[in-house]
Amino acid sequence: MTNIAILASGRGSNAKALIEKAKEFNNLNIALIVTDNKDAGVIEHAKNHQIDFAIIEKLSLSKAEHEQKILETLLSHNIQWIFLAGYMKLLSPDFIKVFYDAEFKQSRIINIHPAYLPEFTGLKAYERAFAADQDYSGITVHFVDAGMDTGPIIVQEKFEKRKDDTLEKFKKRGLNLEHKLYPKVLENLNHYLAKKDRRILYAL
Numbered sequence: 549m550t551n552i553a554i555l556a557s558g559r560g561s562n563a564k565a566l567i568e569k570a571k572e573f574n575n576l577n578i579a580l581i582v583t584d585n586k587d588a589g590v591i592e593h594a595k596n597h598q599i600d601f602a603i604i605e606k607l608s609l610s611k612a613e614h615e616q617k618i619l620e621t622l623l624s625h626n627i628q629w630i631f632l633a634g635y636m637k638l639l640s641p642d643f644i645k646v647f648y649d650a651e652f653k654q655s656r657i658i659n660i661h662p663a664y665l666p667e668f669t670g671l672k673a674y675e676r677a678f679a680a681d682q683d684y685s686g687i688t689v690h691f692v693d694a695g696m697d698t699g700p701i702i703v704q705e706k707f708e709k710r711k712d713d714t715l716e717k718f719k720k721r722g723l724n725l726e727h728k729l730y731p732k733v734l735e736n737l738n739h740y741l742a743k744k745d746r747r748i749l750y751a752l
């Protein structure tokens with residue numbers, strides 16, 4: 549059994565999509581949800597699906613102390629893979645190192661970013677993509693390295709920006725794609741873990 553944790557800071561719609569998908573697999577278990585925000589919507593999803601959750605706020609802790617607390621919780625749940633789903637803090641190299649997979653030559657930490665990377669890294673990606681003079685944006689799922697949305701790309705797909713779009717409609721279209729792509733990556737991870745062939749993880 550491979551234990552997965554989701555780290556999320558907000559609404560948790562991607563977490564929900566992952567939780568629902570994981571029910572299809574016998575060898576993958578979403579064992580823990582960690583949030584740094586006591587008001588995060590993701591807590592409700594954890595409760596609804598009887599998944600352990602931990603609220604670990606940064607408050608006056610240093611970044612290192614905060615990450616240490618998260619790490620202890622992850623390790624106590626025997627977590628092997630992490631999916632970031634709207635987690636709003638950049639993970640430090642020391643944290644990422646703990647989840648480095650020598651065989652896989654990547655961290656076992658995956659993130660979803662709402663833009664066609666390397667375009668629009670960082671915060672407010674939907675807003676900036678919408679304001680840009682282009683008729684598409686995209687969604688990217690990638691491995692996490694120490695940079696801001698810079699790790700190796702697993703999959704990315706474009707979606708269109710229409711002439712009559714509002715930011716709201718545009719975001720909704722993107723989010724629908726997020727909810728399709730992220731569970732698909734989970735499915736591929738499940739296959740990869742069974743077969744240990746790295747190409748599987750990328751083949752969508």
Ligand code: GRF
Nearest residue numbers: 558559560561562634660662
């Ligand atoms: C998503 O747009 C995700 O791509 C970004 O943060 C947002 C989180 O949304 N990293 P949700 O909490 O999964 O609903």
